[in-house]
Amino acid sequence: MPSTLFKNARLIDPWTHLDQAGDLLAVDGTIRAVGADAAPAAPADAVIIDCAGQCLAPGLVDMRVHLSEPGHEHLEDIETTSRSAVAGGITSLVALPGTEPVLDDVSTVEFVSRRARKLGLVNIYAYGAATRGLAGKELTEMGLLAQAGAVGFTDGGRAIADALVMRRALSYARTFDQLIVQHPEEPKLAAGGAVTEGEVATRLGLPGITPAAELIMVERDLRLVEITGARYHVAHVSTAAAIEAIRHAKAHGLPVSCDTAPAYFMLNETAIEEYRTFTKLSPPLRPEADRRAVVEGLRDGTIDAIASDHHPHDQDSKRLPFTSAAAGIVGLETLLPLALTLHHKGEVPLLRVLRALTQAPADILRLPIGRLAVGAAADLVLFDLDRPHRIRADQFKCKARNTPFDGLPVQGTVLKTFVAGRNVHSSDRA
Amino acid sequence: MDKLPSPLFPHRHLLGIDGLKADEISALLDLAEGYVEQNRADDKKRTVLRGRTIINLFFENSTRTRTSFELAGKRLGADVINMSVDGTSIKKGETLIDTAMTLNAMHLDALVVRHHESGAVHLLADKMNCAVINAGDGAHEHPTQALLDALTIRRRKGSLKGLTVAICGDILHSRVARSNIALLNIMGARVRVVAPRTLLPAQIERLGVEVFHDMARGLADVDIIMMLRLQMERMNGNFLPSLREYFHFYGLDQAKLAKAKPDALIMHPGPINRGVEIDSAVADDIDRSLILGQVEMGVAVRMACLDLLLRTDEKRNDA
Numbered sequence: 001m002p003s004t005l006f007k008n009a010r011l012i013d014p015w016t017h018l019d020q021a022g023d024l025l026a027v028d029g030t031i032r033a034v035g036a037d038a039a040p041a042a043p044a045d046a047v048i049i050d051c052a053g054q055c056l057a058p059g060l061v062d063m064r065v066h067l068s069e070p071g072h073e074h075l076e077d078i079e080t081t082s083r084s085a086v087a088g089g090i091t092s093l094v095a096l097p098g099t100e101p102v103l104d105d106v107s108t109v110e111f112v113s114r115r116a117r118k119l120g121l122v123n124i125y126a127y128g129a130a131t132r133g134l135a136g137k138e139l140t141e142m143g144l145l146a147q148a149g150a151v152g153f154t155d156g157g158r159a160i161a162d163a164l165v166m167r168r169a170l171s172y173a174r175t176f177d178q179l180i181v182q183h184p185e186e187p188k189l190a191a192g193g194a195v196t197e198g199e200v201a202t203r204l205g206l207p208g209i210t211p212a213a214e215l216i217m218v219e220r221d222l223r224l225v226e227i228t229g230a231r232y233h234v235a236h237v238s239t240a241a242a243i244e245a246i247r248h249a250k251a252h253g254l255p256v257s258c259d260t261a262p263a264y265f266m267l268n269e270t271a272i273e274e275y276r277t278f279t280k281l282s283p284p285l286r287p288e289a290d291r292r293a294v295v296e297g298l299r300d301g302t303i304d305a306i307a308s309d310h311h312p313h314d315q316d317s318k319r320l321p322f323t324s325a326a327a328g329i330v331g332l333e334t335l336l337p338l339a340l341t342l343h344h345k346g347e348v349p350l351l352r353v354l355r356a357l358t359q360a361p362a363d364i365l366r367l368p369i370g371r372l373a374v375g376a377a378a379d380l381v382l383f384d385l386d387r388p389h390r391i392r393a394d395q396f397k398c399k400a401r402n403t404p405f406d407g408l409p410v411q412g413t414v415l416k417t418f419v420a421g422r423n424v425h426s427s428d429r430a
Numbered sequence: 431m432d433k434l435p436s437p438l439f440p441h442r443h444l445l446g447i448d449g450l451k452a453d454e455i456s457a458l459l460d461l462a463e464g465y466v467e468q469n470r471a472d473d474k475k476r477t478v479l480r481g482r483t484i485i486n487l488f489f490e491n492s493t494r495t496r497t498s499f500e501l502a503g504k505r506l507g508a509d510v511i512n513m514s515v516d517g518t519s520i521k522k523g524e525t526l527i528d529t530a531m532t533l534n535a536m537h538l539d540a541l542v543v544r545h546h547e548s549g550a551v552h553l554l555a556d557k558m559n560c561a562v563i564n565a566g567d568g569a570h571e572h573p574t575q576a577l578l579d580a581l582t583i584r585r586r587k588g589s590l591k592g593l594t595v596a597i598c599g600d601i602l603h604s605r606v607a608r609s610n611i612a613l614l615n616i617m618g619a620r621v622r623v624v625a626p627r628t629l630l631p632a633q634i635e636r637l638g639v640e641v642f643h644d645m646a647r648g649l650a651d652v653d654i655i656m657m658l659r660l661q662m663e664r665m666n667g668n669f670l671p672s673l674r675e676y677f678h679f680y681g682l683d684q685a686k687l688a689k690a691k692p693d694a695l696i697m698h699p700g701p702i703n704r705g706v707e708i709d710s711a712v713a714d715d716i717d718r719s720l721i722l723g724q725v726e727m728g729v730a731v732r733m734a735c736l737d738l739l740l741r742t743d744e745k746r747n748d749a
Contacts, residue, residue: 202631203448205548205570205608210632275549319527321547323568 003027003046004421005039009056009382014355015371024056026378029420034372051382054415057354059091059379060336061370063259063361064235064307066156066328067124070111071100076312076399078112081332082121084398086425088308088333089381089414092123092362092369097134098156104129104140106148113149121424123379125151125365130169130180134158139169143176151365154181154235157282157328159217161187166221170230179364181233182221184242185283189213194323195284200269206322211290214283215241222249225256233364234258236309238283240293247302257364258302259356261309262338263329263404265294271404277318277325278404284327298356299348305361306353308335312400330400334391336383338405340412343385350385378421387413439742443555443562444735446571447612455617459581462727462734466581469505469729479508479740482539486512487529488565489545494700494725495565495574499542502732508539508740526550530557539740543567548605561739569603575699576609578731580617582724583654586695591618596648596690597639598624599658599680599707602631602669606699607658611637624648626680628669645680649689657682657698660707673706683709687718695720 006024011034013019023038024031025046033041042048062085068076076084085093095112097103103112109126116124128150132138142153153173160166160182173180190209195201197208218234222245225232237243237258249256263281268288271279279285297303311328318325331338339357342348362370369379393406417425439454447455468474484503486496496512503510515529526545533541538560543551548568555562566572583590595614601607601623614621615638623634624642635641642648649655660676670676682696696712696719704710713719 197632199633199636202634203608203637205568205605207569208632275552319553321526321545321550321553321568323547323549 003032003043004378005042005046005048006056006380006382007039007048007050008053009051010053011035011372012055012057012351012354013372014351015058015359015373017351018372019351021053024372024380026418026421029378029422031372031374031376031378033374054382054384056380056382058358058370058372059381059417059419060089060357061361061365061367062090062093062308062310062332062335063305063365064261064309065093065095065332066311067095067099067112068312069099069115070108075314078115078124079119080398081310082116082119082124084330084332084396085122086417086419087397087414087427089336089383089417090122090308090332091379091381091417091419092125092367094151094365095124095126096156097127097129097154102129102134103127103150104132104134106141106144109145109148109150122419123369125149125367127152127154127156127181129153130155130160131165136161136165139165139172142173142178146176146178151367152179152181152233155183157183159183159185159187163220163224167224167228170224170228170232174228174230177231179231179233181235182217184214184217184234184237185209186213186216189216193284194280195272196269196286198269198287200272204272204275206272209284211239211241211286214239215245218242218245222254222256225249225254229255231255232257236261236264236283236307237297237303238264238286238294239290243293243297243302247297250302257304259305259307259361260294260298260303261307262331262335263309265291265298265342266338267291267404272322275322276404277320277322278329278402280322280325280327281329282327295342295347298342299352301352304356304364306335306339306356307361308332312398313402314400318402329403330396330398331403332398333396334403334405336381336414337389337391337410337412340385341410344411378418380418381414382416384413384415386411389413439738442739442743444573444739445552445555445562445564447573447576447609447616448571450616452616452618455577455580455613458577458731458734458738459584461738462577462581462730465730465733466727469726474505475507476505477507478737479503479506479539482508482740483537484508484510484540484542484736485533485538486510486542486565487515487533487544488513489515489543489550490566492544492566494728495544498725498728499565499732501729502736505729506733506736508736526554527557530554534559540736561743563735563739566605568605569608570605571609572605573609574728574732574735575606576613577735578724578727579610579656579697579699580613581727581731582697582720583695585727586720587653590614593653594620594622594651595654595656596622596624596642596652597656597658598645598648598682600629600660601625601634601658602629603661604658608637610656611639622648622652624680626670645686646689649686652690653694655682655687655690655694655696657696657707659699659701660703662703677706681705681707681709682712684712687712694718697721697724700725
């Protein structure tokens with residue numbers, strides 16, 4: 001495989017706090033040199049890519065993607081997910097287990113990685129289900145699933161509701177030093193709800209979910225983490241109170257991490273006005289104070305990672321009355337530009353934004369990716385930090401179009417994506 | 431009755447009270463006043479909507495609202511068709527939208543819709559070329575009920591402005607309450623809600639109401655008492671421990687009524703549960719109870735709505 005020399009780049013790597021002009025050399029799919037010594041080390045036949053001063057950063061690591069294959073290929077298949085991911089600058093993603101069949105046995109977990117390898121576009125990892133069939137009752141074979149490649153365990157969009165099952169899942173996962181990822185919502189409190197309880201829900205006559213449903217689940221779990229010592233991750237945290245609970249737990253040294261998704265720092269509950277089902281999410285959009293707390297959590301590092309929470313739905317699932325409509329939005333191709341709004345608004349420093357998209361999820365998942373390290377895979381994204389564009393759902397590479405951000409002007413454009421040194425995406429805008 | 435208020439009613443549909451202006455509501459009520467007289471005459475029929483087609487599409491059972499809309503349309507000379515769709519058999523929105531598309535192809539002039547989900551009528555209205563009237567969507571709005579309540583009050587009290595109105599009972603599930611809160615606020619009345627905490631939605635006070643949990647205090651010196659229907663199926667030890675307890679604390683009887691102004695009037699959107707939310711003696715008190723008057727005003731208000739939306743639409747198209 002030929003070598004590639006990336007010249008004249010603005011090299012950005014949160015792992016080494018690097019943000020400076022320089023070059024990067026990739027040989028045989030791995031990073032050979034970064035910075036001043038890269039160009040001299042390049043072989044004569046190296047392909048040279050002139051980055052023209054644009055940002056070259058580790059490819060994004062998206063730790064939360066709803067995969068529709070197997071089971072719902074009409075919505076999205078592994079190929080369209082992969083194309084969409086690399087178009088968004090994502091080089092590694094982790095699939096949630098809520099496929100059909102559920103990723104709760106070795107063969108299904110292996111199926112996903114085999115399909116991804118065959119396509120060779122993006123690295124796809126998978127979470128194993130924490131309980132069989134996501135039913136919340138019996139634990140899966142976590143040890144065998146981890147050997148088969150599962151990078152953690154979760155019941156995806158369902159909370160592990162039974163406290164005893166959760167305690168045992170944490171205990172058992174710790175045996176294999178595995179991560180448990182929780183959907184933070186007390187399901188009985190949330191039952192039947194569609195939006196956050198409050199003025200907007202009341203005015204629209206929509207059934208509300210108290211924000212305490214998130215806090216109660218997080219606080220219960222934190223007590224169980226205290227007992228078990230297991231690694232615990234809260235998915236798409238969205239309320240000020242839950243973020244504060246996590247901040248407190250981290251300060252006390254608990255092995256806790258969390259992520260959020262762009263919708264929770266971009267939008268507040270007023271976006272549901274006019275019953276726009278593209279804004280129906282689980283957990284639901286929150287009041288402005290919570291949105292600000294999410295920004296603050298990202299700024300101070302309480303929230304470790306930003307995940308796309310990509311969840312494709314077709315029109316049949318979204319063109320429904322709000323309560324009946326499916327929850328979730330697509331997000332692979334909007335992840336970077338939406339996250340960069342935090343930087344452009346001056347709310348979160350650039351390196352921290354990129355850490356939440358690269359190194360932090362890699363560290364939580366214990367994967368040797370998401371950094372410009374010599375010897376690491378040359379998974380890279382080249383992007384124009386400032387170039388404005390309008391999000392256009394009709395130009396997405398994925399099949400689904402369910403985004404509330406269609407038409408939104410953003411700043412930051414992915415130009416090229418490389419996986420193991422190979423150019424897997426070049427933007428039409430490049 | 432052939433004169434329409436000017437300027438034209440600027441709304442294509444009537445999906446809710448939220449978004450209407452005071453002068454638009456007044457104009458609509460003025461128009462309805464005329465129809466009250468017409469409905470009391472021997473010859474009840476007019477021809478202003480002759481040749482027009484109206485469909486009442488009900489995804490939820492309702493005898494009185496549907497009949498009221500049917501009479502309203504027929505008395506204006508329109509052809510009215512009733513369609514009942516079992517709410518449980520249509521769950522998929524694609525079917526809801528398909529229904530809209532199918533009806534659209536039949537060139538309707540107005541579609542009156544009731545649906546068990548909030549926002550469903552908005553979804554339909556987006557796809558329809560004709561006027562859509564919300565006849566109740568989930569726990570969201572029931573605008574013609576609020577308008578007929580307003581007409582009823584206005585005829586007895588002269589004006590809504592400055593009145594104190596208490597809305598009592600199951601506010602949580604009530605679209606009637608939401609539409610009335612919006613309308614009464616727009617028209618300058620003071621609104622109170624009175625209910626146990628389990629039957630009040632979160633932050634209801636931010637809709638511009640004063641909240642009471644005690645009937646005696648909530649009814650003190652009010653001009654109008656609007657009782658809401660309590661839905662029995664929601665009573666199994668969940669929202670309320672028992673009907674007996676509910677009636678004891680929140681049912682309207684003579685003792686609680688005595689807290690209101692001496693000339694306070696009683697309203698109820700019906701059908702009433704006697705001995706649950708209201709005592710028979712109070713419900714049937716011809717001096718105080720406006721319940722049957724509300725039904726009468728319902729037909730007139732719905733005639734005004736159909737007239738205004740359809741004829742305004744016609745003028746808009748002609749312009």
